[in-house]
Amino acid sequence: MIVDSSWPAALKRRRFTIIDSMEVASAKAKLAAAKEKFGREIHVLETAGLLPTQNEVSNTEESDDFYEFTEDDYYRLMGTKKKDKFLKTRKIREAEQAAQRSRITKAVIRVRFPDNHTLEVAFHPSETIQSLVDLIKKVIARPDLPFYLYTTPPKKQIKDMTQDFFSAGFIPGAIVYFSYDLPKGDDAAANSAPFLQDEIMSLKGLEIIAEQPEPVQSAPEPAAARAVPSTIAQERKASEKKPAKPKWFKM
Secondary structure (H helix, E strand, O other): OOOOOOOOHHHHHHOOOOOOHHHHHHHHHHHHHHHHHHOOOEEEEEOOOOOOOHHHHHHOOOOHHHHOOOHHHHHHHHHHHHHOOOOOOHHHHHHHHHHHHHHOOOEEEEEEOOOOEEEEEEEOOOOEHHHHHHHHHHHEOOOOOOEEEEEOOOOEEOOOOOOEHHHHOOOOEEEEEEEEOOOOOOOHHHHHOOOEOHHHHOOEOHHHHHOOOOOOOOOOOOHHHHHHHHHHHHHHHHHHOOOOOOOOOOO
16 A cells, blocks of 8 residues: 655745754754654654545445456456466575565654644554554543554454554555444534644644754854955955056157
8 A cells, every 4th residue: 555645835935934953953853852752753644635535435435346257357367377387485585585675674653633734654564553552542532542543444443452563464555544443423513623732733743843944044154264265356446457658758
């Protein structure tokens, strides 16, 4: 699954504005404090539009006819298999998988909440999905309420928390969705309140500010250095003057 690169327009515009050095230092300090507290780099983004509701997600799912295996699909699949002259053994597949694991060192997971905010966290591919769930419990405003994570489309609830991110296919990154696991009618109050704690919400957009280079103030030019060009200019003017002919000189 691929992580999208959507950024709010307000944050994009900040890339082209001059940011004070104190603001950059403050953003870096807040991000560092959050990393020290939670053990991970945490970024908060704002998605472009509202997330679909459960009913809207279910309505976008394809019918059973869409997934029916047709005759064209059969010939297309057989044609692909003919291109493979040799079947890979189990040891070869395991060796290739181990090599792929060694190359990928980070899985960037984005958790989208119904209030139009996204939590971005990086994990090692060998970590389990339970580590993501444990982190979410620390940053959400209502950890006392049951919740679940799912992917879409089609909507599929994540149930195996012992699976690592590599085995789950969440590399190099993935988008998962958050939802309270409450009966219909009881979730209205929970969904109307903020999903993330105020401390976490204060991190929104700070990674953009922290990436900005701090303005460099140029040192004042020494007085001796400024005097050198003027001296040279005076000498040049003197050399350019033509010598005057004496009055008594006649050709």
